[in-house]
Amino acid sequence: MSETKFCQSCGMPLDSKDVCGTNQDGSINEEYCIYCYKDGAFVDDCTMDEMIEGSVRHMKESGMLKEQNKTEEEAREFMYSFFPELKRWK
Numbered sequence: 001m002s003e004t005k006f007c008q009s010c011g012m013p014l015d016s017k018d019v020c021g022t023n024q025d026g027s028i029n030e031e032y033c034i035y036c037y038k039d040g041a042f043v044d045d046c047t048m049d050e051m052i053e054g055s056v057r058h059m060k061e062s063g064m065l066k067e068q069n070k071t072e073e074e075a076r077e078f079m080y081s082f083f084p085e086l087k088r089w090k
């Protein structure tokens, strides 16, 4: 992949084919990650708010917030600034 793409559902960088979602025919889907999109369908049928809350929780539990020196509120605010631009939530 030439340029870094972001999952159009959760915003995570799709920097390798290993994290890309898959289409129904098993081919690589370069718009969504494997955690969001598998075999041609979304893994979780959730709203944007639920997705953001889940991501914030994940960042907190994995220590990513500390790593990036962010508070929960800052992370949430950041996600609300770009999630509405993602294809799935438009």
Ligand SMILES: [Zn+2]
Pocket: 007, 008, 009, 010, 011, 012, 032, 033, 034, 035, 036, 037
């Ligand atoms: Zn995703």
